[in-house]
Amino acid sequence: MDLTLCIGCNACQGGCKEENQLPPGDEQSLSLTAFTALSEHNGIFVRHLCQHCEVPTCVSVCPVGALTKTEAGPVAYDGEKCIGCRYCLQACPFHVPRYEWSSTRPRIRKCNFCAARLQRGLGTACAQACPTGATSFGGRDALLREAARRIEARPGSYVPRIYGREDIGGTSMLYLSPVPFEQLGFDTRLGKTPMPLLTMSALSKAPNVITVGGVMLTGVWWITNRRAEVAAKEGSGLRDRYRKGEDN
Amino acid sequence: MRTIALPRSTGWRVIATVLILAGVGAAFARFRLGLGATTNLTDEFPWGLWIGFDFLGIGLAAAGFTIVAAVNLFHAKDYEPIVRPAVLTAFIGYLLVVFVLIIDLGRPDHFWHPLVMWNPHSVMCEISWCLMLYTTVLSLEFAPIVLEKLAIHKPIKWIHAISLPLMIFGVLLSTLHQSSFGSLYLIVPNRLHPLWYTPLLPVLFFISCLASGIAMVLLESLLLSRSGRSLLPAALRANLARIMAVALALYFVVRIQDLLSRGLLHEMLTPSYYSAAFYAEILLGYLIPFSLLMFERIRTTARGLYATTLLVLAGFAANRMDTAVTGLESWPSHTYFPSIMEILIMLGIVAIGASAFSLVVRYLPIFPAEPARAPATMGARDVRGSSRHAPDGRTLEAS
Numbered sequence: 080m081d082l083t084l085c086i087g088c089n090a091c092q093g094g095c096k097e098e099n100q101l102p103p104g105d106e107q108s109l110s111l112t113a114f115t116a117l118s119e120h121n122g123i124f125v126r127h128l129c130q131h132c133e134v135p136t137c138v139s140v141c142p143v144g145a146l147t148k149t150e151a152g153p154v155a156y157d158g159e160k161c162i163g164c165r166y167c168l169q170a171c172p173f174h175v176p177r178y179e180w181s182s183t184r185p186r187i188r189k190c191n192f193c194a195a196r197l198q199r200g201l202g203t204a205c206a207q208a209c210p211t212g213a214t215s216f217g218g219r220d221a222l223l224r225e226a227a228r229r230i231e232a233r234p235g236s237y238v239p240r241i242y243g244r245e246d247i248g249g250t251s252m253l254y255l256s257p258v259p260f261e262q263l264g265f266d267t268r269l270g271k272t273p274m275p276l277l278t279m280s281a282l283s284k285a286p287n288v289i290t291v292g293g294v295m296l297t298g299v300w301w302i303t304n305r306r307a308e309v310a311a312k313e314g315s316g317l318r319d320r321y322r323k324g325e326d327n
Numbered sequence: 328m329r330t331i332a333l334p335r336s337t338g339w340r341v342i343a344t345v346l347i348l349a350g351v352g353a354a355f356a357r358f359r360l361g362l363g364a365t366t367n368l369t370d371e372f373p374w375g376l377w378i379g380f381d382f383l384g385i386g387l388a389a390a391g392f393t394i395v396a397a398v399n400l401f402h403a404k405d406y407e408p409i410v411r412p413a414v415l416t417a418f419i420g421y422l423l424v425v426f427v428l429i430i431d432l433g434r435p436d437h438f439w440h441p442l443v444m445w446n447p448h449s450v451m452c453e454i455s456w457c458l459m460l461y462t463t464v465l466s467l468e469f470a471p472i473v474l475e476k477l478a479i480h481k482p483i484k485w486i487h488a489i490s491l492p493l494m495i496f497g498v499l500l501s502t503l504h505q506s507s508f509g510s511l512y513l514i515v516p517n518r519l520h521p522l523w524y525t526p527l528l529p530v531l532f533f534i535s536c537l538a539s540g541i542a543m544v545l546l547e548s549l550l551l552s553r554s555g556r557s558l559l560p561a562a563l564r565a566n567l568a569r570i571m572a573v574a575l576a577l578y579f580v581v582r583i584q585d586l587l588s589r590g591l592l593h594e595m596l597t598p599s600y601y602s603a604a605f606y607a608e609i610l611l612g613y614l615i616p617f618s619l620l621m622f623e624r625i626r627t628t629a630r631g632l633y634a635t636t637l638l639v640l641a642g643f644a645a646n647r648m649d650t651a652v653t654g655l656e657s658w659p660s661h662t663y664f665p666s667i668m669e670i671l672i673m674l675g676i677v678a679i680g681a682s683a684f685s686l687v688v689r690y691l692p693i694f695p696a697e698p699a700r701a702p703a704t705m706g707a708r709d710v711r712g713s714s715r716h717a718p719d720g721r722t723l724e725a726s
Binding site: 144160163165174176181266274275277280303 | 358361371401440441444449450454491499517518529
C-alpha cells in the first residue's frame with residue numbers, strides 16, 4: 080500500500096464489502112461490517128486490515144487451530160473449530176479480529192485476504208477496486224522490490240522504511256508512507272521478533288518440567304520415605320523428638 | 328451414626344442462597360442473550376473479571392498441590408490433618424474455574440475442542456490440558472474420601488496403588504498450570520504495562536501461588552479453629568508462616584530484581600495510576616506481610632496470622648487483577664469495568680464454592696475426629712492417627 084497515492088475514495092472498502100457481502104458504507108475503523116477501513120491523519124489516508132503476518136500471533140495462540148496461515152498467504156479462520164476464548168483478540172498486535180459479541184454462536188470476523196479469489200488466480204477485491212494503484216497486489220518479494228524501487232526513485236516523497244517488511248517477523252501487507260509511520264498511528268515499536276517466539280520460549284520448557292520435576296520429586300519421596308522407615312525402625316526417630324517440642 | 332439435621336438458617340446461608348439464585352439467573356441470561364448483552368467485554372477488552380477470577384481460583388487451589396507435596400512427597404507428616412481440606416479446596420477451586428470458563432467461552436458447546444484439536448504453540452491449549460488433567464487427578468485424590476463414606480473399599484485400593492505417581496503428576500501439572508497463566512501474557516508485550524509484563528511472568532506466577540496456597544491453608548486452619556476444630560497446632564501454623572515468608576521474600580526479590588535489570592526504575596518512580604497499583608500490590612501483599620511474619624508474636628497468634636494471611640491473599644488477588652485488567656488499561660481507548668451480570672455470576676460461583684465446601688465438610692470425613700474426644704494427654708500423633716479412616720489403616724489422603 081503506497082499511502083502517497085491514496086486519495087481516500089474508499090473504493091477498496093466498497094470492493095471488499097461487495098466481495099464479502101457486507102452492508103455498504105464507509106467506516107473509519109474495523110468492525111463486524113468492515114474488514115477494511117480507511118482513517119485520515121492530517122490529509123493522509125491509512126487503510127486498516129488484517130496484516131496476514133508471516134508468523135501470525137493469532138495462529139500461535141489459538142488453542143484449537145481455528146486460525147491457520149495458508150501457503151498462499153492468507154490467515155484463514157474456521158468458525159466450526161473456534162471455542163470463543165478470544166485469545167486472538169487479546170494477542171493480535173494490530174488489534175484486527177472483531178468478535179460477534181451480540182450473537183449466541185459468535186465468530187471472529189476479519190479480512191480473509193480474498194482467499195477464494197486467490198484460489199481462482201485473481202488478486203484481492205480491494206486491490207482491484209483501487210483506482211490510483213495505492214493498493215497493489217502481488218508476490219511478497221516482487222512487492223518488496225517495487226517498494227524499494229519507489230523509495231529510491233523519489234526519496235523525497237517517502238520515509239525510508241517499508242512497514243511490514245521486518246516488523247514482528249514480516250507481514251503480507253506492506254506500507255509506504257510520506258511521513259514517519261508513528262504519526263499515522265502505526266505501532267513502530269513491535270520489533271522484528273515474531274511474537275509467537277515469546278511464548279514458545281516458555282512453552283518449550285514444559286516437557287522438561289515434567290521429566291526433570293518427575294525425577295526430582297520421585298527422588299525426594301524415595302529419600303524422605305527411607306528416612307521415615309529408618310526412623311520408625313529405630314523407635315525413637317528424629318521426628319518424635321521434633322514433635323514433642325512442637326506439641327501445644 | 329449421627330442423624331443428619333436440616334441446615335440451620337443463618338445469615339450466611341440466606342446470603343449464599345440469594346447469591347446463587349442471582350448468579351444462576353445471570354448465567355441463564357448470558358446463555359440466552361450472548362456475551363455482548365450481558366458483559367462489558369469488547370473487542371479492545373476481550374478478557375475481564377472472569378479471567379481474573381480464574382486466576383484467583385487456580386491460585387488459591389495451589390493449597391492442594393503444595394500440601395500434598397509437603398506431606399506425601401517430602402514426608403512432613405505432621406501436616407497430615409490439613410491434606411484433605413487442602414485437596415477439597417483445590418478440587419472445588421478447579422471445578423469453579425471450569426464452570427466460569429464454560430460461561431466465559433463464546434462457544435461453550437465447543438469447550439471440548441482443545442482436547443481433540445491440538446495446537447502445541449498455544450498456551451491456552453496447555454492450560455486446557457492442565458485444567459482437565461489436574462481436575463481428573465484431584466477427583467481421584469478426592470474419590471477415596473467419598474468411597475470411604477459409602478464403604479466401597481475396593482476402588483480405594485486401586486487408587487492407593489497408583490497414589491505416588493498420581494501425586495507426583497498432580498504436583499507437576501500444577502506447576503505447569505500455575506506458571507502457564509503467566510505465560511498467557513507473554514504474547515502481549517505491546518499491551519501489558521511494563522510494570523507487569525516480564526519474560527519472567529510464568530516464574531513469578533508460580534512463586535506467588537506458593538505463598539497464596541499456604542495462605543489459603545493457614546486461613547482455613549484459622550477459620551476452623553474459631554469454630555472449635557484445631558486442625559493444626561499453633562507451632563505448625565507458625566512453621567507454615569515461615570515458609571510463606573520465604574515464598575514472599577523470594578517473590579519480592581525476583582520481581583524487583585527483574586524490574587531493575589530491565590531498566591524500569593523510572594516506571595517504579597514515576598507517580599501514576601499504574602505505579603500506585605503496583606505499590607499497593609507490592610506493599611500490602613508482599614512487603615508488609617513479610618515484615619509482620621518476622622515477628623514471633625505474629626506467627627504464633629491466631630489474630631496476627633489471620634491479618635497476615637488476609638494481606639497475602641489480597642496482594643495475590645491484586646497482582647492477578649492488575650495483570651489481567653489494570654495493566655492492560657493503557658492500550659484501549661476506553662477502560663473496562665465489569666457489568667452487573669459479570670459480577671453476579673462471579674459472586675454466585677463463589678457462593679456455590681463456599682456452600683459446597685461447608686456441605687462436604689459436614690457430610691464427608693474431611694477433618695480428623697474432634698480433638699475434644701481425645702484424652703488431653705494425647706499428642707498430635709494420636710490426633711493425626713484418628714484421621715485414618717481407611718480399613719487398611721493407611722492414610723488415604725490424596726492417595
